[in-house]
Amino acid sequence: MTATVARQMIGAEFLKLRKKRGMVAWALVLAAGSMAIFISVKAIQHASNPVGYAPAGGTRGLASMLEMLGFFMVPLSAILIGAEAGAGDRAGGVFRDLVVTGRSRVALFLVRLPGALMLTFVVVGIAFGLAVAGTYLFASGAPTPDAALVAKAAAWVVLANGTLCIVAVGLASLVGSRPATITALIGWQLVASPVLLQSNSLGSVRQVLLDGAFSQIKPGVREGEPVIGMTIAAVVVSILAWTLIASLLGAWRTATQDA
Amino acid sequence: MNVIETEGLTKSFGERVAVDRVDLAVPSGCAFGFLGPNGAGKTTLIRMLLGLTHASHGSMSLLGLPVPQRRAEALRRVGAIVEQPGFHDHLSGRENLRVVAAARGPEARPRIGPALERVGLADRADERVKAYSLGMRQRLGVARCLLADPKLLILDEPTNGLDPGGILEFRLMIRDLVEQEGRTVFLSSHLLDEVEKTCDHAAIVDHGRIVTQGTIAELASDGRSELIVGCDDPSLALAVLDGFGGIRDARRSDEGLRLTLAPGRDGAAAVNSLLVEAGVSVHRLEPVRRSLEERFLEITTRLGVEA
Numbered sequence: 279m280t281a282t283v284a285r286q287m288i289g290a291e292f293l294k295l296r297k298k299r300g301m302v303a304w305a306l307v308l309a310a311g312s313m314a315i316f317i318s319v320k321a322i323q324h325a326s327n328p329v330g331y332a333p334a335g336g337t338r339g340l341a342s343m344l345e346m347l348g349f350f351m352v353p354l355s356a357i358l359i360g361a362e363a364g365a366g367d368r369a370g371g372v373f374r375d376l377v378v379t380g381r382s383r384v385a386l387f388l389v390r391l392p393g394a395l396m397l398t399f400v401v402v403g404i405a406f407g408l409a410v411a412g413t414y415l416f417a418s419g420a421p422t423p424d425a426a427l428v429a430k431a432a433a434w435v436v437l438a439n440g441t442l443c444i445v446a447v448g449l450a451s452l453v454g455s456r457p458a459t460i461t462a463l464i465g466w467q468l469v470a471s472p473v474l475l476q477s478n479s480l481g482s483v484r485q486v487l488l489d490g491a492f493s494q495i496k497p498g499v500r501e502g503e504p505v506i507g508m509t510i511a512a513v514v515v516s517i518l519a520w521t522l523i524a525s526l527l528g529a530w531r532t533a534t535q536d537a
Numbered sequence: 538m539n540v541i542e543t544e545g546l547t548k549s550f551g552e553r554v555a556v557d558r559v560d561l562a563v564p565s566g567c568a569f570g571f572l573g574p575n576g577a578g579k580t581t582l583i584r585m586l587l588g589l590t591h592a593s594h595g596s597m598s599l600l601g602l603p604v605p606q607r608r609a610e611a612l613r614r615v616g617a618i619v620e621q622p623g624f625h626d627h628l629s630g631r632e633n634l635r636v637v638a639a640a641r642g643p644e645a646r647p648r649i650g651p652a653l654e655r656v657g658l659a660d661r662a663d664e665r666v667k668a669y670s671l672g673m674r675q676r677l678g679v680a681r682c683l684l685a686d687p688k689l690l691i692l693d694e695p696t697n698g699l700d701p702g703g704i705l706e707f708r709l710m711i712r713d714l715v716e717q718e719g720r721t722v723f724l725s726s727h728l729l730d731e732v733e734k735t736c737d738h739a740a741i742v743d744h745g746r747i748v749t750q751g752t753i754a755e756l757a758s759d760g761r762s763e764l765i766v767g768c769d770d771p772s773l774a775l776a777v778l779d780g781f782g783g784i785r786d787a788r789r790s791d792e793g794l795r796l797t798l799a800p801g802r803d804g805a806a807a808v809n810s811l812l813v814e815a816g817v818s819v820h821r822l823e824p825v826r827r828s829l830e831e832r833f834l835e836i837t838t839r840l841g842v843e844a
Contacts, residue, residue, distance in 0.1 A: 282643050283639070283642055283643065286638075286639035286643065286646070287639045287640060289639065290636040290639035290640070293632060293635065294625055294636060297625075297627055297632065298627055299627070366625070370623055370624065370626065371621070371623025371624075372624060372633075373623075374619055375617075375618075375622065375623055375637060376636075376637065376640050377588065378587045378588075378589070378612060378617045378619070379637060379640040379641050380608060380609040380610070380611070380613055380615075381640040382609070536584075536589060536590045537584075537589040537590075
């Protein structure tokens with residue numbers, strides 16, 4: 279596959295996703311909408327009771343917002359987009375028409391990844407932009423982050439959401455169903471993973487959890503130590519394992535299934 | 538040159554054999570009908586040819602290239618619609634073509650406009666496919682095939698669900714693709730009338746096996762030539778023709794006489810001459826035109842009896 283073909287195919291994937299208006303609207307609601315509500319509620323709380331509630335912005339406010347950006351509502355948009363990218367061709371009955379072009383099935387899978395990541399980063403970028411704006415607008419005299427911290431936060435948000443998006447693309451390609459993928463990953467992200475992370479009886483096994491890895495490298499102010507201690511090497515291995523395993527399973531299924 | 542060739546092609550799903558040792562040869566530059574009842578194995582064979590599913594046994598080639606070994610190369614000049622053409626309903630017709638053109642390669646993108654023009658969808662190309670009628674979706678499917686500048690188009694039941702006007706339009710388009718543009722069209726259908734009116738060649742398939750193949754005329758006649766003779770004295774005519782070597786069978790009918798001529802013989806003139814010389818007044822001498830439908834029913838009835 280030449281660079282031109284790859285570029286055109288990635289552009290086509292992006293086109294398919296960005297034109298899915300309902301899905302894009304929901305992704306924006308989950309990412310930017312939830313972030314706007316989060317900042318507004320914190321700002322109102324602080325305005326009504328400055329002693330009882332910290333400012334919505336500032337360095338500590340950014341740390342709270344990163345929880346939203348990396349663990350809770352915003353990653354759900356990455357899941358929506360990834361699931362659509364992974365299963366959309368099958369759902370539309372278009373997969374077989376792409377296969378009969380003679381293009382390799384692995385290539386058909388691989389271009390889904392950058393296509394989905396591009397849209398995820400646009401949506402998450404809007405939410406991150408709101409968070410950064412809120413950090414400075416609602417600091418109320420509290421210390422504000424420097425440019426280096428904002429840059430680290432941006433990189434972390436991109437990594438966390440990008441990883442989850444890739445996992446969603448791989449899983450959706452594997453199971454061939456958007457609803458099943460979205461349900462499974464939202465359940466995992468919002469319920470199973472946090473519960474498992476708090477289960478001390480699991481010990482170091484919890485290092486395989488993505489949330490554990492991302493907690494370890496989350497930039498900015500920390501409220502206490504991460505639940506599990508991980509080395510940087512363990513963090514890298516965990517993130518790589520999730521992305522590679524999901525991608526390999528998705529590629530395998532795309533290459534072997536009857537179209 | 539044959540654009541499709543299969544040899545002993547077989548596909549089994551567990552114990553059930555969907556395609557059974559099929560030997561098929563599709564000559565280039567024609568419309569070839571692949572005719573059979575629902576469930577006969579037509580779509581399964583097409584899916585194997587296109588690499589959508591694996592063959593259990595046998596070999597096949599597209600445009601002279603063995604598949605699946607050189608599948609990607611072969612499919613570069615093949616366009617196909619398998620069952621109903623699928624589209625992203627939220628995209629416009631033009632955008633749907635852009636998606637497939639991207640997979641086809643850079644040379645396909647400039648063909649989007651001409652392909653839409655060719656199928657008569659240029660005016661509606663920027664509307665979302667969700668708003669397209671079934672006929673428009675079928676035409677968009679053909680436009681998608683044309684992005685490959687195909688030597689071979691494989692169309693699986695392309696007229697399913699179309700109204701009579703849509704069927705006629707589709708038939709004319711297929712004939713144009715063959716006659717004006719020199720492409721080969723492989724058309725699977727369970728509609729006998731459709732194949733007879735659209736195609737030059739056909740194969741009849743049933744229970745996963747090719748029963749017979751050839752030109753439409755050959756298939757319809759089964760090599761037999763029949764003649765209706767109208768005359769003033771059928772009894773005398775039968776007696777005159779008794780023993781004439783150019784006739785395999787002769788019997789009385791409502792029209793007068795119905796003769797089955799011996800294979801390879803053009804006996805009409807000889808029959809006329811014999812009867813006139815014997816004093817029989819002949820007022821009608823008409824070859825019997827059998828339709829593919831009659832032949833198809835004959836074949837499937839026979840198969841039913843054998844089964």
